[in-house]
Structures are given as C-alpha cells and as structure tokens.
Amino acid sequence: MSIIGTVREVLQASTQSTNRGDVTDEESKGAYWCDDCGERVRDVDVEGEAPPDCPTCGDEMRFERSTGTTGCAC
Structure with a gap:
C-alpha cells in the first residue's frame, strides 16, 4: 500500500465517527x-438541578451552554 493510500484511509476513518471522545451516551x-479556579464539570456529570459547588475551592459554579455540536462547552 502506498503512503498516499494509507493517509487517505486514516483521514476517511477520522471523519466517519461523530463520537469525539464522549464516554457517555447522554447529550451534554x-x-x-468555576471562574476562580478554571475548574470544569460537564452537566451530565452533575446530579440534581442546582449548580454544583467547585470541587477545588467550594464556590458555586456557573452554567455555560455549548454552542457547538461537538459536545464541548467551550
């Protein structure tokens, strides 16, 4: 197999999956x-409706919506 064929197969395989490392089936x-610590907790990892406290400093965290379709909240 040529190097071009190998590269083509790798690129095709990388674009076929919509799962970008999301380990849960739940849609985030x-x-x-946490604005003070920069700590991030996905919404699907939080139990209950109230905003969680930061695991590092204990302050209440704020929710930020994801604007993309990649599952990333950045």
Missing part, C-alpha cells in the same frame, strides 16, 4: 465552570 448541553 454545556458545562459548569
């Missing part, structure tokens, strides 16, 4: 952020 709508 954003993430909770």
Whole structure:
C-alpha cells in the first residue's frame, strides 16, 4: 500500500465517527465552570438541578451552554 493510500484511509476513518471522545451516551448541553479556579464539570456529570459547588475551592459554579455540536462547552 502506498503512503498516499494509507493517509487517505486514516483521514476517511477520522471523519466517519461523530463520537469525539464522549464516554457517555447522554447529550451534554454545556458545562459548569468555576471562574476562580478554571475548574470544569460537564452537566451530565452533575446530579440534581442546582449548580454544583467547585470541587477545588467550594464556590458555586456557573452554567455555560455549548454552542457547538461537538459536545464541548467551550
């Protein structure tokens, strides 16, 4: 197999999957952020409706919606 054929196969395989490392089947709508620590917690990892406290400093985290379709809340 030629190097061009190998590269073509790798590129085709990388664009076929819509799963970009998301380990859960749940659809994330954003993430909770701590403005002081920069800590991030995905919304699907939080139980309950109230904003969680930051695991690092204990302050209440704020919710930020994801604007993309990649599952990233950035």
